[in-house]
Amino acid sequence: MLSRRTTRLLLGLVLLLAAATRLANIPGVFVGGRVLIWDEDSAYHWHRASLAAARYPKVHTFDWYTNYPTGARMMWPVGFDLALATVVRLVGLVSGGRIPPLVVGVLFDPVLGVLSVLAIYFLGRELGGRAAGLAGAAIAAVLPILTGYSMVGRIDHHAIEPALAALPLALLLHGVRATSDRGRSRTAAGLGVLLAAEIGVWPGAIAAGVLAAASLAVVALWPPRGCDREALVAFGRRTFGVAALVILPIVLAHPWAAVGSFAYYAPTWLQPLVFAASWLSFALAGSSLRRRPASRGALAAALLLVPLVVAVTGVALSPGLRHTAASVLGYLDRGDVQISQVFESYPLLNFGLGTAVQQYGVMAVAFPVLLVALGVCGWLATPGGQLGARIALLWFVVTAGMALGQLRLGSQFAPLWCALWGAAWAYAVRRVEQRAGHHGTVRLAAVLVGLAIMVPTLRLHHLTDRPPQGDLVRSHDALVWLRDHAASPGDVNQPEVRPRFAVMSRWEWGNWLITVAHQANIANPFAQAEVHLRGVRAAAAFFLATDPAGAVHQLEQLGARYVLVTPVFYEIEDVARQLGSRAPRLVVAHSGASLQPTPAFYATMNSRLLVFDGLEVRLEGKTLPPLRRLRLDFESAAEGTEPGWEGSFCKVFEVVPGARIEGTGTPGERADLWLYLVTNRGRHLTYHDRSTAGASGGFEFTVPAAMAGEDGAVRALGPYRIVAGSREAEVAVAESDVAERRTVGIGPEAWRAAAVSPASR
Structure with missing residues (x-):
């Protein structure tokens, strides 16, 4: 077994590796004295966070500059941008303003990525001990599905999503296997606070809450031999009671609550409803267990039927919940036509198995083996091991389905993927050590084998100068x-x-x-x-x-x-x-x-x-x-x-009102107008339009360009030239004429004999 000192040393090295892979594109971000933000979502996150730093702690939740002319409520919760604004202010205070705020911004996601690797270590430790945690963290340090969202230059909440997935599961596994009521109660309260707080960073974190409730319900109904069913139900009741209370101020801090929204894509009344329904389910389950003799049917009704009844009733009575249900199905099916244009929204295997191998390592081909091994552990391991394996199995199956459905949802699957492979690696090493002895040799060989397996993935993380989008x-x-x-x-x-x-x-x-x-x-x-x-x-x-x-x-x-x-x-x-x-x-x-x-x-x-x-x-x-x-x-x-x-x-x-040029000619006579332009690139254009004189002999043109023009923009090379019959005239149009739709008339004195005959036009 690894000592704490050795574990800390090795974990430090793993975290340094995680930082190195996430900083590999520094040359593409710090270019010619400029700091380049990676993509459009990062740009708005930085806009919002930098404003929050200037107006601390206010984070705007409505923006007139987006979705003009109505403006729009922000879907993103305030948590990520407020955290970044806080870090920007602290760094500015400590450095005396010597470190530019944008430098802090583009380095924030790599830091969050490293923290996510640390969270995966804790998850792996819960599944298989310190060695499992280290191995899982080492995989997470270089796995592209995780590094891609936390590269330098990105400023996005996606970087912290793996931690938001790993920590609730780690706390849940720790809590249900706690040996004391006090320890179990504290962990349940901490898990409830965490599940609620995550919604303030990313609304999709509701998946962790739903999975926690579902996995607790499953193991309470089918517990391993020797497990305390009442303790599991009490753990769920406390967890979701705390979550239902803590989520309220978070929801009220966002504008969607004021309009009574139940949407899934922002902090709304949907999340408190889910937590409250889960609390009610476990509370009723606890009541059924306190009756003697305890009824398995009553327990099943409380844990399975109560959430279903709440969901069906809500959808039946609330148009908002009906719309949310339809929207969720559309989102998962890429029915949202805008989402359908985003590469990350495509199914993982849409481009073949190679995409899965690139994102999850060569271990992706062994996915069925890991799934079967986890299932076997759920029924053949020790009671404590069975409990953890059954919970992990449910999370594994559900999050794997999410990741297969949309590449971007791999942030919810990858932490458990890394931790389970870490646990499998640690278990294999222990078994070989038990048979062969020579612990040092076995561990060195295991590390070399692991490096060989990860070589294709490691090769992706060389220093690059890839530019932003x-x-x-x-x-x-x-x-x-x-x-x-x-x-x-x-x-x-x-x-x-x-x-x-x-x-x-x-x-x-x-x-x-x-x-x-x-x-x-x-x-x-x-x-x-x-x-x-x-x-x-x-x-x-x-x-x-x-x-x-x-x-x-x-x-x-x-x-x-x-x-x-x-x-x-x-x-x-x-x-x-x-x-x-x-x-x-x-x-x-x-x-x-x-x-x-x-x-x-x-x-x-x-x-x-x-x-x-x-x-x-x-x-x-x-x-x-x-x-x-x-x-x-x-x-x-x-x-x-x-x-x-x-x-x-x-x-x-x-878009301009356009100036009106009016002239007179013979009824039915054709009039042509030309304007010669040069663009800011030096490209020459000819604007041409035509009109026909009406019964009174009058004709008119609406024109968009004026004679004035500045360097660096498209400008006219002279006045408009109008040819009507055998006559021609030149007309100067001012910018104010175009902007105010003024009429510019062609007086009789402006006409002269045309240099080009009508037949040649």
Whole structure:
């Protein structure tokens, strides 16, 4: 048996290994004197935490800058961001402000990742002793499913989720096997506090509460020989009684409680209901056991039927609970069309067994062996071992199903996976030592075998300079232009104050718009809640629209002043799903699985803006006029592609009222208008439109661009040129004319003989 001193030394080395794997991408985060945040969720977490640090301890739970024009209640609990804000303030105080807050932010997740490895050590120790804990922690230190969520540069609650899964199970195993009533009672109270507190960090932690209640109910109904059934029921009653009380202030601190929500994706009344129903179940079970003779049927009714009756009654009486039930099923089935675009939401085996091996190590192929071994231990081990194995078996099966259903839910399965393999390794070493002796040699051989098994995984953790999310890198200059040169909607650091307008983009850019561009968004990555999905659907409807007038009207209704447009073809099916049956047919299957765009794809607003710059275009023999209310302001330096096109990855357009140019000619006479433009990249464009004189001889144009323009943006190279019949005129349009929809007339003195004959136009 390992001594405490040796255990601490080895555990310290394992934690250093965990830190090293999570810091492997330092060169990709600290670049050229800048600190780069990894992804869009991390960006908003940092925005929220840095605001909380400045306004400590206030963490905003409503933001007008997200889901404009209604704003939205935040789905994320305050716990993670408040903890980060606290650390930022403490580090600033201790360092005298010498350490930049963002450096603290990007290192916070690696620290949480190391703490999660420590939590897995405690879980492994409960399952098989100190050696099992060390082995499980060593696996967790390098396992990609765990390291990926806690790499340097990420600022996200996912980093602490493994600890939120491991600690409740470790406490539960410790408590049910405690030898004294006092120790069992204290552990139950601690577990109740932990289960409630976790909801303040991640609402998905309700899974740990449900599993704790279910596993206690199962072992109380079918306890191993010699186990005290009444003690198990009392443990459950105390645990969930404490949890039901502690959860109340956490729920009341969030805005969803005020509207009576029972949603699963935020701290709502759902979590207190689950804890209260669990407490009631164990309380009634305790009453049935105190009767003599105790009735097994009454016990089963209390433990199994009471939660079922509460659930069915709640769903029958509460529309909120019905909606939650449907939403949960949709989420697990990736029915949420936004979730369906996220790689992490795909089933683990969707891309083959190789994905499972990469995420969980080569041990993934031995999954059935571990499952069978755990089941055998549940019935053949010592009574204490049987109790722990039966509880672990239920957690293992349920969390494995979660991980198989969605890759991201592996954070709930991986801690037990690591701990069980650690326990299996420790057990095998003990057995060999008992037979062969030579403890030192056996342990060295075991370590070498373990390293050999983990070599493919260890090779993944070399020093890299992988940049943050590619979409951010390719659109960063456009986001900076929106921040520094576009009109300001207000102060993003005052989320309680409604901004004046927003930017229309697809949801992937929503958080970047707030954190980098300092603009309000209409669609964002939060998903799940209906208020957030409204913006996602609105963005899909705009970018796939083929009616420019209707699309511009939609922008005006939503209060959008700018549009940020990016390539969409390779995500077109997922984006179209957001519209359901209203989606136009934009792609066709070609050559097996390959997709090709239909002509309608190039008529969508996304293509009209990105591919054709909002200019006049001829499609399928028809000339489509320019987008007269949308003007190109900026295009990114990075390149992007759509089928048959290559150009700037990201373009920014402005929604303008447009100036009116009016002139007179002969009734029925055609008039043409030209404006020559140059983009910030030096690309030359020609804006062309046409009109026909009415019965009175008058014609008019609505134009989006003005003569004035600044360096670094799209600007005109001269005035508008209008040709009507054999005459031509030049017209200067000011920015105020465009912004206020003023009319600019062409007087008789402005006309002169046209240099180009009408026949050549």
